[in-house]
Amino acid sequence: MARVVVEIMLKPEILDPAGQAVSRALPSMGVEGVTSVRIGKRVVIDFDGAPDLDRAREIADRLLANPVIEDFTVQVQ
């Protein structure tokens, strides 16, 4: 059993309304000093064989992330 984690975030130039909504809500919770909040995805993939980075990268590139708006990283865990 091997685990690969894919982290997907919107490209910096793409607006993240969900992240903005969170940062706007923070002051009302008494939380100050937050300059930015960005919300992305964390995908945990379990393989039954050896951890297959290339395959994970392929899954991320073709399915999990949309390269037009998102960047991603792939790590074995």
Next chain:
Amino acid sequence: MARVVVEIMLKPEILDPAGQAVSRALPSMGVEGVTSVRIGKRVVIDFDGAPDLDRAREIADRLLANPVIEDFTVQVQ
């Protein structure tokens, strides 16, 4: 400038429809050998002052995650 990353995943016993939909799609893409896919959130919070872990944990607990169905971790980066 300090960065805190909050990772939120559905509790293991909770159904993850998104992860399930992805793992079901993989074979049709010619990807075999994946036993499970779980999809959570990755929230990147930038503070202008020192990284405030406790504050980030409070944000996660009250705003970002619902402890009834989700677990989360908080790390400084």
Next chain:
Amino acid sequence: MTHDTVEIAAKEGHLEQPYAELGLKTDEYDKIVGILGRRPTATELAMYSIMWSEHCSYKSSKVHLRQFGDKAPASDRMLVGMGANAGVVDIGDGLAVTFKVESHNHPSFVEPYQGAATGVGGIVRDILTMGARPIAVMDSLRFGDADAPDTARALPGIVAGIGGYGNCLGLPNIGGELVFDPTYAGNPLVNALCVGVMPVNRIQHSAAEGTGNVVVLLGAKTGRDGIGGVSVLASATFDSVGGPARRPSVQVGDPFTEKLLIECCLELFDQELVTGIQDLGGAGLTCATTETAAAGRSGMHVELHRVPLREASMEPPEILASESQERMLAIVTPAALPAVLSIAAKWEVDATAIGEVTDTGRLVIDWHGETVVDVPPASLADEGPVYERPMRRPADLDLLQATDPSTLPRPSSAVELRATLLKMVASPNLCDKTWVTEQYDRYVQGSTVLAQPEDSGMIRLDEDSGLGIAISTDGNGRHTRLDPYAGAQLALAEAYRNVAVTGATPIAVTNCLNFGSPEDPEVMWQFAEAVRGLADGCRTLGTPVTGGNVSFYNSTGLAPINPTPVVGVLGVIDDVTRRVPMGFPAAGRILLLGETAEEFGGSEWAWVQHRHLGGRPPVVDLSREQALASVLAEGARRGLLGAAHDLSDGGLAQVLVESCLRGRVGARITLPDGADPFVWLFSESAGRVVVAVPQGAGSTFTDLCVGARLPWTAIGEAGGESLAVAGVLDVPLAELRTAHEGTLPSLFG
């Protein structure tokens, strides 16, 4: 690990078992031992504790709910009555309709989005189980004060959850309610309604019949989510801090899987491949296996280890209690099994044979060769405890009814009346609900003829004949608090009227009874009175109750919520092109049907202006409601109505504003000589409707009223850019619109 088997239980005899922790009383436990002639196994004990919980057994409400059947008016439309998953009514042209409203209050408090979403998923499966294609949903929502922190926490998620699930299923949302009152603080009410349609000959039954038939589990894998959800969530009062008394587990909904399950089941029904079908909701497999076996007066043998699991480590009690969503149980003949499995495969729905129907009269459940359950199914499904709970008229009711709003200061000058009007139409309960309803798909399926903000939702069922149905849900906790019997009838009358104003004819009723703790004698009295009022009202109106749902243990802190029966009324219309909208046409005479008395008890004015709740609710006159309905149906059929809108919260003023804004046209109103403008504009007398009649059709329509002995008053004309009440006020539509539409966006973004 070794399991507690029937063999062990029989051999070993008495053993201290945690029945109290599972919510069973000592006498209930003793009854179980009596039924089995031995102590229950751990698995059996879990099953009894769930099936005998308030939520599943209706042990406190049963004795009262019987009235709905006993007093039901004779109706040749009833194809399936109370007691089934949902009642079924014949609407002609070989079509049958089934509808039901159900609560998901406590889960929605704990996890607003998923709680509300799975509430929709659950009621949709109830409708599907009858053999119907679900065709629309509605949602009745109640929260604490609009500006309360907990409302801000719960409302957006609950609305998003209802939309998220219903939109993804492709079910148009055609109406509902949105009410704010501190009585619901920390205990929002989330009642979801679903309606479905089927050919009369496709009605399904949820009975396990035919020895040797196969028991097939369809849909999602079974996981640990929602275990004990029924007994804990639905039957435990929330503590005064506002958090759940016991941390319950919550289910996550998967509308995509449900959509496939619906299409799969409908294909199975059409090909007549199932002999019985039952949805898995509260109490999961426990409920589905016991109820189908009991209904079939048969037995059932289940091999529990065949149930597909999300987590291999699950134990028999967990598997049987799991409330994993999006599952159905089908009974099919061995001959049909291959066809069933291939249709399931086509829709990518998991289907697993987990057992078979027997003639033993016992439900026997094996786990890897060991028998862990051996019970008479009816003892769980039908023969649970039944309580005649003590009842007491609330001690404060006399005082409450005595503090009449007649003493409250009222607006009198033109300036005060204008200010009152603008304040009322902007108040949270009377303001425009678009912020909520915009989050729901009203167009999907292409047959929505009327939807919010119209008085009822209306769906076209037959594109050629134009046959359609209309539905409205209504409830008023303040009226019911002041007089439960009258309050329930007022809710019924309003929903009935909301259906009638669209031109449809009301034919059947569903209801969701949201109350406090049945262990509180005053709550139990409110419940009994409300049920009696509703049952009597349905008999008088000739609209049988076809089904419903009870939600007890709703309270804010230690105080029970205002008793809140939510009533859904179904109507039929033989040609939807004859529907009557609420918006005024560019021109036409405006008539007020019915009579206006000075009735402000439990009114929106008393609340908005004075936070006052007291006195008596408006008088109910059901024969007046019937007269209204017949005149409106006939007027619609003969094309005499340009618009119709019923009066309820906020009275005449509210209706004039809504019909003007909806029609984008003003109105010139003249109240009768000597009329008190305040009473005429804001009283909430029942049995009233405003209609717009095209020039020329006036006398034909008023002749109808005379014939039905229905009083009417000509109050003005449609037209212009403002709402003008002669000698009282004249407000531009733009100003009214700003006031009416600004409230929710400014509260919730």
Next chain:
Amino acid sequence: MTARVGVVTFPGSLDDRDAARAVRRAGGEPVALWHADGDLHGVDAVVLPGGFSYGDYLRCGAIARFAPVMGSVISAAGDGLPVLGICNGFQILCESHLLPGALTRNRHLHFRNRDQRLRVETTATAWTGGFAERALITVPVKNGEGCYVADSATLQRLEADRRIVARYVEGNPNGSLHDIAGIANDRGNVVGLMPHPEHAVDPLTGPSEDGLAFFASVLRHLVGTPA
């Protein structure tokens, strides 16, 4: 002979029956196409309808793009087959790279269903030839992820080549860049629309009949093109 317009049903498609009804009302013959079947059965045009294919949990249209039927749609589109993607269908077209850019979460984060005013910006596509120049129409929008985004170079190209098919007017319901409600490929045979013309084909059940012209347009276009 009347044109045959395929309407694809993916698992989770919802507006497929409505799209078929719209084709019929416009005078065409709707043909049901199944996601798992790579055969387009010789249809003259294809509609990818609205809905939530595969639940749209990961990213709208991300999974549907891999359905066998899409392989055939993508290559046929390359040969000029008229293709209209509505809402989820538009998202699938972007995910398939038949159209540039992406549809992201609405700026206000809510699903929004309203009757929307649009301006038809070009009649030079297979699906808009029947409209008057710069026609103003009312068609429902209903989406949670309808906010169109693309890099500035792409946006400039879309503007310069007149490939913006329709724009939101009197209010942008989701924050789309340049108020974009729909775009076309450079050949004009592939069009993606966020609003739902199939829900505006009958005043009884929709806000207008304005949507009908999209379907009538493709029928006219097909008559004009030799088979």
